[in-house]
Amino acid sequence: MYSNLIIDLMQIIMLTISTVVVMMTTAFKRDHGLISGLTVFGLFASLLTFVFIQPVLPLEATQLLIIDEYSLFFSNLIIVGAIGVALLAYPYFQNHNVQNEEFYILLMTATLGAVVLACSNHFVSFLLGMEMMGVSLYAMIAYPVHAAKSAKFPLEAGVKYLILSALTSGITLFGIALVYAYIGTMGFDEIPAALEAAGELGPVFLIGVLMIVAGAAFKLSLVPFHIWTPDVYEGAPVPVTAFLATVSKAAMLAVTLRLLLVSNAIELNVVTTVLTVMAAASIIFGNLLALLQENVKRLFAYSSIAHLGYLLVIIIAAAKIPGTLSVEGVSFYMLAYFVMSLSGFAVISALSNSEKEYDQLADFRGLFWRNSWVSAVLITVLLSLAGIPLTAGFIGKFYIFTTGVESELWFLLTMLIIGSAIGLYYYLRLIYIMLQPAEDDTNDPAAVSLPLGVHAVMAAMTAAIIYLGVYPAPMIDTLQSLASAF
């Protein structure tokens, strides 16, 4: 029993050990290459432990954490994301002469927090994971605060994220407190029984629920809690933006979906209504905001708002159709979105370093002819984000439509179509700019030869986008089995 428990928690343990190792090594020898290598190695080792964990699933490791196929899937995803971020970070910080090594420690702790969040089955572990990730992120966002040219942006982004995130953490926590006050339990799977026992619940309880929803919505950057997204995306160093867009979103989504389904909150009329409004608003406003955006990182930020809005459609659908299909869809869409975002930020990262980020639309002019490989990756990503067949994004969109049709969410589907139509414009605009001949070739960021790591990330993610788009059947089978837990 105990040994099983240890195997069960192996991933978290392994991550913790790696974190400590990285930290200790840093204390003795500051070497950027070594530390980043160690980080990647540690993350990789943690990832591989899933081979051992798989056979003992599912298992509840204390009240706080549950390790099942669902959480394992998201943990793996998170760790893959972290590896990607680490690979992108190395070239990015290479020319940054101040201490780079702490960044990897922060990355490790943030990853640990994210994994805990994805596995959490209790509000305490929820808080623990969320804040571990959050606090690490504050520092990560503001990390290159000393870098010469772009110093003010990381600071601004860090402060903004810190204050707003702390504000919403407070809101979430107060919401948890209210809920706890009325039902007397904080374990997710105990909530339905407690609700039953508590009988009719007043508005204060509902306010608590809504405050929790608001907190999750903030992390998922859903309208009306989206407003921090573009500034933080823009100000943060590219690898951190990638982390925010992928790991942070995946972890939060994993726990939110679990909470909604396990606690049956999704069946509350109030929750579905609020989610519907947020989904529609996110889809429309996110796309509208991105329309003429000149900064590619902000563009991705706004498009992430829209995409999370799309995702919400599948979640809302869970109120009417069996949760399994919804979980399957959410997992697939998240996977697809994860892969696309990582790939997209890898491209921006390939063009940037801590001294100068090439994130203006104009910087991409003629990229297709200067560096066709990098731009082909970005084109694939953009087409996938637009939901064009042959890419993972299409299968994702297919899931949204399928679940939407099955639960007859005609309003949201209409919004989805309108939003996607607007979305096409800015994705295509970026593609178009890349296809045009450059006005002058002097300012050519892609001329720098790139380290293997970035290429590896781009290649792996692009391959994943296309594989998932052309032959999704194996992945769908996997997701189907993990969803059976719900």
Add this chain to the structure above:
Amino acid sequence: MLDLLWLVPVIPFIGFLILTLTFGKLPQLAAGIVGAGSIGLSFVFAFLAGSSFLGAEISSYSQTLWTWMSVGDLEVGFTLYLDGVSLVMMYVITGIGFLIHVYATGYMSGDPSFARFFSYMNLFVSAMLILVLADNLALLFMGWEGVGLCSYLLIGFWYKDPNNGYCARKAFVMTRVGDAFMAIGLFTLFVSTGTLNIQEAMLEAEAQWVVGSGVATAVTLLLLGGAVGKSAQLPLQTWLPDAMAGPTPISALIHAATMVTAGVYLIARTHVLYLLAPEVQYLVGVIGAITLLMAGFTALTQSDIKKVLAFSTVSQIGYMFLALGVGAWSSAIFHLMTHAFFKALLFLTAGSIILAMHHEQDIFKMGGLRKDLRWSHALFLIGTLGLVAFPGFSGFFSKEEILASAMENHDGGYILYLAGLLGAVMTYLYSFRLYFLVFYGKKTHDGHEVMGLHLQGPLVLLAIGAVFAGFIHIPVEGVFPEMEEHHPSVMAQAAMILLPMLGGLLAWWVFVKGKVDTEKLAGQGFGAKLHRFWFTQWGMDWLYDKIIVTPYTWLAEVNKNDFIDSIYNGSARAVRFCHEVMSETQTGQLRWYAISIAYGLLLLVVLGVLL
């Protein structure tokens, strides 16, 4: 030899292909030989097929080449059909066509686009033969459209002058208006009788339709629409005078002898349907009568030699329509044939005069040419006598038949007869006006007859035809219902012959003797107005321009940028505007961000509590 019938339309088509695909590389002599020779060869085969048809003493012969379309209940074969009427037409087309081709080798010699000219001509003959030989209306329509196309191409043959292009387009579009009606007529006929085969459809119609029923009226009216378009009858006649912009042999072949008479052929071909719709048949006669008068008056005011002839053509086709209207089917075809001879002769001779006058077409700049242009004078006189139906000349026999039939016709034919008679007077008047103005009076310019076997040879042959064609018996008995023999009284016959001659006398009196100052008459007061009214074909061009052309071009110009487009562009602008409004919310101010989160929470709570 009948099974060689298919060669008749095919040989000119091969000629067309040869001339076209060499893209003007062929030397002029070779092009001439191919161009005229193909028609000659076609005539030979037509003659062979025709004589064995006549020899076989059958009423009709049909030859199916292949199945053109077979869709559901629609069965259209690529089938040729020969009977008396199409035989006459085939002879006219290949025979007169051949003569005109030969003439054209002289007329067009030296033109840089010599081969192109003959390629179009050959295509025309081929299409015209398909028109008359078609056994079904779809195939007929193919020839019908084909001749229209060639007409367009040949009117605009000298493409450098934009006016020629305009005239060509006008001709094509106006006839196409008629064609659209005709197409609808075909559909109606098909839906009603289940076939497009002309003979079968007529049998079906006879069996099914009630005389004067709606469907009969509709079909015949629609077909009539096609016919008036092609044959330049009211109200679609205004294109024909403009069509004179083409080279003169074109005017002779297409706009006098063959294509413009296709409408007459169509109605004669489908006469059974018209018999089932007597009102429409009478309408055909009325249209003919009005057209022949209108064109006669207009011809009187024209100064361009070819336009006078063009209006005379309109007028003569009016006679044919009149004949159709009173049921004198064979007279119509008869007049068609004689008209082909004398009108082709007139046009070609006019062409010779124009050549001799160095491309001058204004008759007021001619005059006194009878000495200089002896050949032309003689030939033109023969043609004119044919046209005015001078006793003994070909036109006399056919026109007299028509007028006699009209007179004897019981239902309202009398009015038509009177119109025809008046028209005959007019014919004399304008024909001799033309003749006198060109060949008599004071000589202003010198003319030099251009001589050559290929010019005068065909003219002489046509002149022989113009004199003697009236004695030809056309073999149409089996095709049309028997007509009772007309025996108009001596008085009536005398009136028919003598009364029109007054017109000739008047012309002589005015234009040779100079007893009336025509310029003064037409230059002021009521005379001027009348002159203008006649000259502009009763203002119909003006009317069409005002009610169709101008509004359409205005509408097109107004909506040049497609207003539907602005709906889409407008919504794109609206989205852009929303974007701008939305991005105002991203102020970058942290406190506003915090407040927005608080508002967001409030919104959620309000929403939640309200529900």
Add this chain to the structure above:
Amino acid sequence: MEMPTVTMQVIPMEHGLLLAAILFIMGMVGVLTRRNLVFILMSLEIMLNATGLAFIVASSHWGQVDGQIMFLMILSLAAAEVAVALGLVLQLFQKRKTLDINVLGEMKG
């Protein structure tokens, strides 16, 4: 050391929660209205502490320790947050010579 539990129980949970809510809103209003970064951080602390109070009230209502554990978690969270935040405060002051957060408005649109 017996706690006078009887008197504790006469205060209904709602009252405790109301107090926590008032504190929470005060903190929130502080965050929204102050311009000085340090004051904002202080207001955040008030919010977090209000949350902690709510947990303790709930915890005693149910007679469980879960809420109190949560409070400890919140305390450590607040500490960690402030640690990072003060680092940023120092950076801000160093670079801009002010603590007014309105200067942090360069990214927008």
Add this chain to the structure above:
Amino acid sequence: MILVWLITILFAGGIGAWLSEKRNPELPRVIALATILLDLFLVVLMLVAPGVLGLDSASQAELGQTGEWLILSSSEWIPRFGVAFIFGADGLGLLLITLTVFLGLMSLGSAWNEIKERTGFFYFNLLWTLAGVIGVFTALDLFLFFFFWEVMLIPMYFIIAIWGHENKEYAAMKFFIFTQVSGMLMLLAILMLVFFHYQSTGEFTFSYFDLLGTAIPDGFGFWVMLGFFIAFATKLPTVPFHNWLPDAHSQAPTPGSVILAGILLKTGAYGLIRFTIPLFPEVSADFAPTAMLLGVISILYTAKVAFSQNDLKRLIAYTSVSHMGFVMLGVYAWTSQGVQGAVMTMLAHGFSAAALFMLAGGLQHRIHTRQMDKMGGLWGVAPKMGFMAVFFTVAAVGMPGLGNFIGEFLVLLGSFRISIAAASLAAIGMVVAAVYSLIVIQKVFHGENKNNLVVEDLTTVEMICFGLMMIGLLWMGMYPQSMLNMSEPTLRSLGVLFFQ
């Protein structure tokens, strides 16, 4: 399997062409030519002996199909949703595949000397578009169909966006958004259809054969049908969804216009015939008057707009819309003559429009303008071009003896049975077509050569292309029965009204 090969060869050829550019920029076009010729060879084989190559009787039995399918194959793809690779070709499909490959060859001919820059990527896109189109014509799984429907757009977008003319950004964007948004509506409709099928049978499937005859709850049928209709009507296009077309056609490079006008538009018509009406027979019957009205409006309205254009390619583009109006009219008449006419119009318009765009493109390539008021009198300097222009214009006007006439004649005849008014109004299209077509000839080739334009006459490659298309149009016009016979079994099986 041969159909899969047909598509795979194009995909592979595209990649090969792209990669070969590094070696030699002349190489891609040779590879593209070889690829298309290989496909053409396979197509000819299919035409001659369909059974020899690929009639997979096992899949046929599995799908429960008999008769009209000449080629059919099926294998799993995403079993979770009952999505499968089902490819099939019947007479209609085969006709359209032939058209596609043939016009692919033509567009290659027009690209041969015109595309000089980035040739590898160009031919990649060209071949991939063709592959997508063949996919559309052969896919019998609705998911697969949609997949190809979108696949053919992206390379086309690249063709317009990279090699297009002065206003390409706007045009490419418009093209993409119109087709994508309408495509999304279709996706929604497909999923609704699948869902309703699932509701009534408990089986998830996208197979065309299974979905035929799906019972749709009251009130939904119309909307589901509308999703399909809008997607196809946008592609066709018909007023009021036509606005992407004039921009896309006029801005695209010549080979792009050729493919757009010649092939891509036909996918819309194909969709209507194959999917919209057979899947929703009752609703479509109710909707038919509206659709026919839209067809008539398309014919007349765009003819009028075309008349006032000064941009040659834009004018031709509008005329395409006008001609496609006949297709809409004929299809929704749903009589044998109407639909056969629509099919013939699709084929013939493919040829005539492609040729006209090639001419316009060739002119633009030579004199660097598409504005007709800057042209004039070109007959004198380029008689071959003038002849071709007249020929194909005349074909487009609907001259009997050429393919377009057969199409329009049958459409009008077929729709006359259903609606006298619609057919009669559409017949006016014959007149206005003459008006706008002849103005082109007048403005470009006739008149005086005012600007002393020197235009090189058609090259050999161009003459070969035009010659082949001429022969094609003549064949269609004189012996349409050869094509009508091919499509007839298809139409019978789709339930078109045959009067006997």
